Amino acid sequence: MGTIGELGEFGLIGRLTGRLPQGGDVRLGPGDDAAVIAAPDGRVVATTDLLGEGRHFRLDWSGPYDIGRKAAAQNLADVVAMGARPTALLIGLALPAATDVGWAERLYDGLADECAVVGASVAGGDVVSAPEITIAVTALGDLGGRPPLTRSGARPGDLVAVRGALGHSAAGLHLLQNPGPGARTAAEQRLVQAHLRPVPPYEAGAEARELGATALLDVSDGLLQDLGHIAAASGVRIEVDSAAVPAPPFPGPERRRFALTGGEDHAFAGTFPATAVPPPSWTVVGKVREGRGVTLDGAVQGPGGWDHFRE
Amino acid sequence: MGTIGELGEFGLIGRLTGRLPQGGDVRLGPGDDAAVIAAPDGRVVATTDLLGEGRHFRLDWSGPYDIGRKAAAQNLADVVAMGARPTALLIGLALPAATDVGWAERLYDGLADECAVVGASVAGGDVVSAPEITIAVTALGDLGGRPPLTRSGARPGDLVAVRGALGHSAAGLHLLQNPGPGARTAAEQRLVQAHLRPVPPYEAGAEARELGATALLDVSDGLLQDLGHIAAASGVRIEVDSAAVPAPPFPGPERRRFALTGGEDHAFAGTFPATAVPPPSWTVVGKVREGRGVTLDGAVQGPGGWDHFRE
Structure with a gap:
């Protein structure tokens, strides 16, 4: 050729x-x-x-x-x-x-x-x-005549919910960086594939609109860091319940870290009025409060996601 | 810092x-x-x-x-x-x-x-x-409600005209690549500056509209090559009169080549109805005919401008 x-x-x-x-x-x-x-x-x-x-x-x-x-x-x-x-x-x-x-x-x-x-x-x-x-x-x-869904509309009392995979791409990257002696299992292969070709749940945008989302973003730098962007832009505190955050099917203790700090799955995270009832495709992972920053199980979080100039 | x-x-x-x-x-x-x-x-x-x-x-x-x-x-x-x-x-x-x-x-x-x-x-x-x-x-x-000025509207009989510097950037590049023993003259320094910071005559867009332009582009790969893009897209032949093409104030035989094949000045070249009377800021350099390709003083031109993969 x-x-x-x-x-x-x-x-x-x-x-x-x-x-x-x-x-x-x-x-x-x-x-x-x-x-x-x-x-x-x-x-x-x-x-x-x-x-x-x-x-x-x-x-x-x-x-x-x-x-x-x-x-x-x-x-x-x-x-x-x-x-x-x-x-x-x-x-x-x-x-x-x-x-x-x-x-x-x-x-x-x-x-x-x-x-x-x-x-x-x-x-x-x-x-x-x-x-x-x-x-x-x-x-x-x-935008089809509607206002943009920005990062700055979250209000105290809102629910925080996510749609899509979290930490799958990070787990797949970990497997690529740490190849084991044997062949990968089918589950491992799926995680690797999630890293190489993520599948954003694009329907999340329209769903978030219907749910009355007050803020929305795609998780590219890691859930905690990206929620921090909403907290900063909206002037609120976001409380995350770690047990509620869906973790990837990875057989190691890193799975929770992958879910909270891994980017590149391009899941969507948003805030919604307390009265919203998200369908099962969305997972409620926390709540918006007055204040600033992000807490995980009550502990204040610092930067923990991806910085292009620091890794 | x-x-x-x-x-x-x-x-x-x-x-x-x-x-x-x-x-x-x-x-x-x-x-x-x-x-x-x-x-x-x-x-x-x-x-x-x-x-x-x-x-x-x-x-x-x-x-x-x-x-x-x-x-x-x-x-x-x-x-x-x-x-x-x-x-x-x-x-x-x-x-x-x-x-x-x-x-x-x-x-x-x-x-x-x-x-x-x-x-x-x-x-x-x-x-x-x-x-x-x-x-x-x-x-x-x-676009302000008007149709785009594309490369495909030139018609036989149209005038071909240019607005802006041609070959200044190429002459400046030549000076940078071939530094002489002495200090640069003021004229040379202006050519170098034209390469480092070109000044596109942005008003050419509105002027071309008023003149009823049938095609317009900015000269980024060289006049002959870019006119070839209009000729190909419009299905016409473009005849260029080399004596009419303004050449840069460069004291060497390359000046004509710079004007015809040098890009990066971001002059504008367009085609206009034969009845158009361009103001002095525009220079008529040729005519649109039936046929294909570009001729210079009657001689058919091949590719002669910039190809990013064929330096």
Whole structure:
């Protein structure tokens, strides 16, 4: 199939964009100075993430398809966490000229397939050469006439509830970093898969709206740290009951830590009026009080999640 | 002032976002899962670029402020080239933990100041650690109820005209790559500055609208190559008269080549109805004919501009 250097920039762009289905929100897709995306609300939700080789993914662990799924998922989850409907992604891709063209094509297949889960499209981007692979993902979304679900609306008395896996990705990463002597069990393999290709429960956004959520975010840095962001933005204290937090099916004492501090599953955590009755897909894990910070079983928590410059 | 590693991810984000003025189009700025930007047209123009250390900028040539200005400019120019009004940038920034905090702050000052030129804001982003500096810029814009100015509307009989400097950046790059024994003249220094901090004539977007432009783009890969994009998208041939193309004030035979194949000045090139009378700020450089490809003084041109994978 050949390398990207042999194919050239414009050949590569043609090959990649030719694989991208364009949904109804794309008014003008790849090939011009910019894309044009529907924003019927009159506002657009926009978020961006950078993913780097060796930091956000490892080429010896992840194939390009899973990297694409995961890169798209984490940005689509951010849009959903605003209570918005994802419409489009833009992709900036830096990679060595010696990269196989098929690698880039599979990456784009993963990006496009994850978009398809929520009805969005990869509508544009940029490719450049670089010594290492970097993927910049920007996701756009539409609020459908409703106010955004921010981090700042939590009020004393609200329930705190989560939707989706917690600590599965962290447990899977632990298994990848500490391979045992034997083959992985099926349960272990599922945890590894949760790390390589997380499955955000995107329906959480619409469910949270229906439940009258006062704040919502996707858990990317770890539950305690991310609840700390809601506490700080809302000017409240959040009390977490550790026994209520669902832990991953990992056979070790680290499972509780994974559930409380592991990110990357892209579960959703929100606060809801005390009168809300979340369906079984949501788990109530705590309560909002007056004050500040996050407590776990009554003990004040410090920073304990992921810091990109400190690990 | 210390390094970014000492400050940490959230400390850095606080320092950077604290420097960013938020304009009227920003409904929700930095600090949540995503930003919310006004899109009154009901559509949003969106474009993204990746810039890498050693490829798009050199730390021994450019300071962080100029890098920020240039990174913003090239994306704002893409939005303007669609006939849209830039509203916001999102910035993904990867950099080593050992980077001085002041470096990142000056980069953001440059991004914010270039945004201010067109009334846009840096509304959000992401920072991660990486061995080299990479900047991902996404620009958003509003069409104000008008159709986008694409590359595909050129028709036989149209005029081809350009607005802005051509080849200044390429001449400046040449001077940086080939330093002479003596000090640079003032004219040479201006060319170097044009490379380090290009000044796109953003007003060209509105002017092109008034002139009834049938196609418009910003010259990022070189005039001939970029006109080739219009020719291909519109299904026409574009004839360029080399004597009409303004060349940079560079005292060497390369000046004509710089003007025809140099990118990065972010001049604007467009096609206009034959009846259009461009003001003096625009230079008519050719004509649209039936056919395909680009000719220069009658000779068919091949690819001759910038390919990121074929330096």
